[in-house]
Amino acid sequence: MRSAATAVVVVVLLASAAAAETTLRITHVAHAPLAFDPGQEQHVQVRFRLSSPARVVLRVYDARDLEVASISSEGTLAAGDHALVWDGRSSRQLVPAGAYAYTITAQDEGAAVVHDLSDSTGGDAVVVRDLRLDVEARLVRYRLLRSAMVRIRAGMAPPGPVLANVVDWAPRPAGANAEPWAPGEVTRGLAPAPWLQGSALALPANTILVLPQQPRPEWLSAAERPLRPGRRPRPSRQRDPAAQPAERRGDLRVQLEVDEQTAGRRSAAVPIRVDVHPADADRLYAERFGVELYVDGALAFKHELGYLPLTWHWDSTRLPAGPHSITTNVFSYEGNLGVASVTVGLPAQER
Numbered sequence: 001m002r003s004a005a006t007a008v009v010v011v012v013l014l015a016s017a018a019a020a021e022t023t024l025r026i027t028h029v030a031h032a033p034l035a036f037d038p039g040q041e042q043h044v045q046v047r048f049r050l051s052s053p054a055r056v057v058l059r060v061y062d063a064r065d066l067e068v069a070s071i072s073s074e075g076t077l078a079a080g081d082h083a084l085v086w087d088g089r090s091s092r093q094l095v096p097a098g099a100y101a102y103t104i105t106a107q108d109e110g111a112a113v114v115h116d117l118s119d120s121t122g123g124d125a126v127v128v129r130d131l132r133l134d135v136e137a138r139l140v141r142y143r144l145l146r147s148a149m150v151r152i153r154a155g156m157a158p159p160g161p162v163l164a165n166v167v168d169w170a171p172r173p174a175g176a177n178a179e180p181w182a183p184g185e186v187t188r189g190l191a192p193a194p195w196l197q198g199s200a201l202a203l204p205a206n207t208i209l210v211l212p213q214q215p216r217p218e219w220l221s222a223a224e225r226p227l228r229p230g231r232r233p234r235p236s237r238q239r240d241p242a243a244q245p246a247e248r249r250g251d252l253r254v255q256l257e258v259d260e261q262t263a264g265r266r267s268a269a270v271p272i273r274v275d276v277h278p279a280d281a282d283r284l285y286a287e288r289f290g291v292e293l294y295v296d297g298a299l300a301f302k303h304e305l306g307y308l309p310l311t312w313h314w315d316s317t318r319l320p321a322g323p324h325s326i327t328t329n330v331f332s333y334e335g336n337l338g339v340a341s342v343t344v345g346l347p348a349q350e351r
Contacts, residue, residue, distance in 0.1 A: 024051060029049075035173055038095070043088065045084075048082060050080065053076050053078050068090040099207050116230075121205040126201065127200070138180065152165075154166055163327060163339060165337070169251075255277060258344055264347055268315045273309055274328045274340075289330060291310055325341055328341075
């Protein structure tokens with residue numbers, strides 16, 4: 001005959017097992033397709049499984065962790081498999097192309113349960129494989145083993161300058177990728193091909209890619225958009241793109257002006273002016289940065305504690321007649337870069 005103490009233990013164990021079976025859990029989360037184009041009336045479906053009945057909200061965030069969409073279930077969902085659909089819109093406005101993370105929140109009579117992989121996956125370096133220029137197709141081709149944010153730069157091999165930003169921390173899917181290559185006057189003469197450098201950061205597993213692909217991120221207005229709860233701060237570290245907030249990670253637009261009339265007269269002091277585009281000024285001035293100027297790919301001037309606007313005086317009397325390229329690289333110590341180039345034609349020396 002069982003004692004009263006034994007009976008109590010059995011009842012407690014049975015009650016604990018019953019409570020475990022009814023604990024709300026969200027599992028089997030996946031989305032399809034991995035990338036979609038809402039401009040073509042496409043949508044993405046996020047699937048999940050509930051262990052017990054609950055009300056569910058699907059929330060979508062941009063790379064700044066700002067909420068762009070919230071989709072609620074129609075009432076309480078039964079235990080089992082379900083799906084919610086996002087049409088790629090925010091308050092009826094199509095969102096810009098880019099990477100968007102989602103969370104699923106389930107609420108029953110107890111505390112809410114949140115499924116969010118944003119901080120536990122992604123962020124590590126991904127190798128950009130088989131990076132090459134397809135001259136005939138005018139494409140820069142490469143492969144990724146995982147979906148990632150990608151940056152590709154083209155130029156002359158170090159210690160030469162970077163001449164173009166091919167793609168600037170924009171999301172790309174795993175597999176074969178290709179970026180348009182439209183060589184400018186300065187990069188057209190690179191032989192046999194430009195030096196290419198690729199960097200990539202893995203995207204979290206809960207990332208939806210919105211098409212069509214763009215060379216750099218765009219953002220919706222941040223006004224009145226809730227921040228993702230529990231967002232981890234991203235303290236900036238020098239030359240560590242993964243540690244930078246998304247809105248500060250990316251190359252800079254800079255301006256390069258040459259007084260061609262003075263250059264054509266073979267002056268020993270041709271003014272060359274470097275400045276930053278007004279839209280990027282605040283971001284650049286918040287970082288430590290330097291300025292480099294190259295003539296025909298050779299470093300001619302460098303200022304490591306940069307200030308802008310900057311005017312450098314170029315001696316054009318020592319160069320042969322013909323076209324010459326002048327390039328500036330404005331580099332921040334957080335890894336961002338601004339590139340601008342001009343071609344200046346010099347006349348023959350007067351005798």
